[in-house]
Amino acid sequence: MADCLFCRIVAGDIPATRVYEDDHLVAFKDINPQAPMHVLIIPRRHVATLNELASGDDALVGEMVRRAAAIAAENGYAQRGYRTVFNCNADAGQTVFHIHLHVLGGRLFTWPPG
Numbered sequence: 001m002a003d004c005l006f007c008r009i010v011a012g013d014i015p016a017t018r019v020y021e022d023d024h025l026v027a028f029k030d031i032n033p034q035a036p037m038h039v040l041i042i043p044r045r046h047v048a049t050l051n052e053l054a055s056g057d058d059a060l061v062g063e064m065v066r067r068a069a070a071i072a073a074e075n076g077y078a079q080r081g082y083r084t085v086f087n088c089n090a091d092a093g094q095t096v097f098h099i100h101l102h103v104l105g106g107r108l109f110t111w112p113p114g
């Protein structure tokens with residue numbers, strides 16, 4: 001989608017600090033990091049919110065979650081711990097409507113979240 005920020009990052013039209021990419025996914029550093037490690041994992045294909053996921057996307061979502069674990073491990077946070085977040089729609093504070101999995105690490109996270 002031409003007007004989607006993250007589709008434009010996938011296409012390379014907007015720069016991002018990529019930390020991983022493959023045929024299905026791109027992962028890059030969040031521009032406004034909320035922790036020492038703050039990476040966003042997105043599918044190359046546009047999906048606006050979690051609500052648009054279909055059963056055929058189960059493998060894609062699995063790849064996103066497993067990639068989060070791999071990136072956390074590469075950064076040394078596997079044992080210490082890290083936070084993964086999908087925000088969906090207004091009440092959760094979703095601002096970019098192309099699904100993305102936040103992967104945060106390097107500080108203590110509280111629960112419940114704000």
Ligand code: AMP
Nearest residue numbers: 014016029030031032087093094095096
């Ligand atoms: P959310 O609030 O869950 O929709 O998260 C959107 C995230 O995208 C925020 O953490 C932003 O800081 C991040 N973001 C927005 N624009 C960019 C960009 N150009 N490059 C990297 N991250 C971005």
Ligand code: ZN
Nearest residue numbers: 004007046098
């Ligand atoms: Zn998109």
